[in-house]
Amino acid sequence: MDIQNLIRDDEVHRDVYVSDEVFALEMDRIFGSAWIYVGHDSQIPEPGDYWTTRIGLESVVMVRGKQQEINVFYNRCPHKGARIAGDGCGHTKGLFRCPYHAWTFNLDGTLRGVPYLEGYENTRFDMADPRFSLRKVARVASYRGFVFASLSEKAVDFESFIAGIKSSLDNFCDRAPNGTVSVAGGVFRVVQRSNWKIFFENLNDTGHPIATHESSYRAARQYADEELGGELPFELHIIDGNGAPPKFWSDLDLHAFDFGHSYMTAIFNAPDDPLSQSYFASLAAEVGEDRAKEILGVNRHNTIIYPSCSPHTSFQQWRVIRPLAVDRTLVEIFTFRLDGAPEELLQRTFTYSNVVNSPSSIVMTDDVHVYAECQKGLATQGGDWVSQHRNAGQDLPFSGADGGVIGVGTSELPIRNQFRAWREYMAGDVAETIPQQGNER
Amino acid sequence: MRAARAPITRASEVPFETLCQFLYQEARLLDQRKFDQWNDLFAEGGMYWIPLEEDQEDPINHLSLAYEDSMMRQVRINRLNHDRAWSQKPRSRTSHTVSAIVVESVCEASNQLVVGSAFSMAEWRSFGHRTFAGLYTHTLQFSDGRLQIVEKRVDLIDSSEAFEPIEVFI
Numbered sequence: 162m163d164i165q166n167l168i169r170d171d172e173v174h175r176d177v178y179v180s181d182e183v184f185a186l187e188m189d190r191i192f193g194s195a196w197i198y199v200g201h202d203s204q205i206p207e208p209g210d211y212w213t214t215r216i217g218l219e220s221v222v223m224v225r226g227k228q229q230e231i232n233v234f235y236n237r238c239p240h241k242g243a244r245i246a247g248d249g250c251g252h253t254k255g256l257f258r259c260p261y262h263a264w265t266f267n268l269d270g271t272l273r274g275v276p277y278l279e280g281y282e283n284t285r286f287d288m289a290d291p292r293f294s295l296r297k298v299a300r301v302a303s304y305r306g307f308v309f310a311s312l313s314e315k316a317v318d319f320e321s322f323i324a325g326i327k328s329s330l331d332n333f334c335d336r337a338p339n340g341t342v343s344v345a346g347g348v349f350r351v352v353q354r355s356n357w358k359i360f361f362e363n364l365n366d367t368g369h370p371i372a373t374h375e376s377s378y379r380a381a382r383q384y385a386d387e388e389l390g391g392e393l394p395f396e397l398h399i400i401d402g403n404g405a406p407p408k409f410w411s412d413l414d415l416h417a418f419d420f421g422h423s424y425m426t427a428i429f430n431a432p433d434d435p436l437s438q439s440y441f442a443s444l445a446a447e448v449g450e451d452r453a454k455e456i457l458g459v460n461r462h463n464t465i466i467y468p469s470c471s472p473h474t475s476f477q478q479w480r481v482i483r484p485l486a487v488d489r490t491l492v493e494i495f496t497f498r499l500d501g502a503p504e505e506l507l508q509r510t511f512t513y514s515n516v517v518n519s520p521s522s523i524v525m526t527d528d529v530h531v532y533a534e535c536q537k538g539l540a541t542q543g544g545d546w547v548s549q550h551r552n553a554g555q556d557l558p559f560s561g562a563d564g565g566v567i568g569v570g571t572s573e574l575p576i577r578n579q580f581r582a583w584r585e586y587m588a589g590d591v592a593e594t595i596p597q598q599g600n601e602r
Numbered sequence: 603m604r605a606a607r608a609p610i611t612r613a614s615e616v617p618f619e620t621l622c623q624f625l626y627q628e629a630r631l632l633d634q635r636k637f638d639q640w641n642d643l644f645a646e647g648g649m650y651w652i653p654l655e656e657d658q659e660d661p662i663n664h665l666s667l668a669y670e671d672s673m674m675r676q677v678r679i680n681r682l683n684h685d686r687a688w689s690q691k692p693r694s695r696t697s698h699t700v701s702a703i704v705v706e707s708v709c710e711a712s713n714q715l716v717v718g719s720a721f722s723m724a725e726w727r728s729f730g731h732r733t734f735a736g737l738y739t740h741t742l743q744f745s746d747g748r749l750q751i752v753e754k755r756v757d758l759i760d761s762s763e764a765f766e767p768i769e770v771f772i
Contacts, residue, residue, distance in 0.1 A: 346665040347654045350764035354729060376687035380680035384673060396674060491764055496665060504663070511665050520765035521652065521668045523681045529767050530689030533729070 164587045171553040172546045175539040178356040184487035191586040192217025194316035196309040198470040199223045203343035209253045213246045215483050222246045226268040233310045234270050234295040270295035305334045325418025329464035333474045335456045338447040338501030349494035351520050355532035357484035364463040365425045365575035367410040370403035377523045378404030396516050402429045413570030421467025421582030423575040427460035440506045476513045488536050494518040549573045613713045613744035624749050629698035637679040645743045645750035652756040694727045694770045715742045
């Protein structure tokens, strides 16, 4: 399959969404090499704490080691292949013990014990041979507690990968009076009957809310009009935002960076209420008023760290995108505590997540529905190409500190930018040499 | 025969049969999409809660699949009734089964009852048929001769699983 024939500067072939062959290639060339978000180090505070998740189709375990280091292994016993850790969070006391034949492994993955060891004498088995230990993923790196891993030694280094979008990770953490954040409150998990890229495209797509979310913003406004004299409490405010007029969306900024990353500026602000004020005071007490204003002045809606996650810096949400099959995607939603902030702020984070990100969200359900409709339509013979023409060729280099390119709020820049990275990954040559970005044309 | 006696005023006196009928009626209103009437069953300040975790104690300091007051229930209802609720084409159809009803406790001071039950809800919608199952815990207020829902807690047996969107009330 010639990948270059599937992609143009302003449109892509439908096969990128519906072809099993393309999906298999993506798992190899994108998820087999890119830096993929694994988890946050607050999920595994003590040695022996672990978190089981996926990198592409691989089951992996992130574990806190004896020296406080973070190790990431493939979740496979080298003996018969059983997974050594179940799903989710757990704790093991100093070693992993396979549930099948009780082989044991140290927290750094090395083989520790094998029952009936005498039976292995004069065989090719060797305790010291790495192939009888848990296999580590090729590379692990973290920034401010966010842990990423790459299954390949060859692809781009982490510093280069994260450079463009680092400012969102910084702002995510700088908003905490202590400068650190921690996962809190559980994990939402939502399954979508659509290709993983459709979700990514939607994250910075400002053209859809007014159409897709009409039922929920109308419902919120109806309630506000009938019961509250038009006033919008926080929950309704965040639902109502999707109904903003076209000019509102085009006035936003979209910033795009190498490797498919991007972010959009905020679509609504936290209310100026006693909670926001006490939170501001807690932040200003640590960093000073000017710096606190500067931090909170960086107000962004979804950030995209392609191809695995999307932080929402202003409300401490972090979505993780896990492809399951060509037409099936799992999205996990984490919420974070700003360490040192009033506990009530975390409650607002939960409220935001309950309304917007819960499987029972009245907002998201229409997104998930239209993704599935795209997946169905793209499987038809009704046309081979998918348009990304909106404001194509009109993006400009950004002179601010971030660099990258900037487009008007309703541009499809982030989508074209994702496919620029997609093309590089799929061609097998994402390396330190990825071209620097200028004007998109 | 009951009519011959003085009217019931205490939650502890509410006949078991009346509690059963209340739970059956509540489920039936949902299955008939009579959402406004269903919402009227709640007491002022009453909450509809689907915890995310087994044995979750706190709906405020933890995520929940749903934690809805009368406002959020009504907004959900408004949306379900909206013509452009895309994911409700075709609209969800449901069938509840409520069973194993037990009175777990009675509080004389507040005149409230806690009623436990098992349920399953079959749902058909655009992507097909699926089933929810779990336990209900209804905290019911008895006042002015009628029962009202102070809290409807829905503990799904798979609450921490991955879900496709949940749109109607369970």
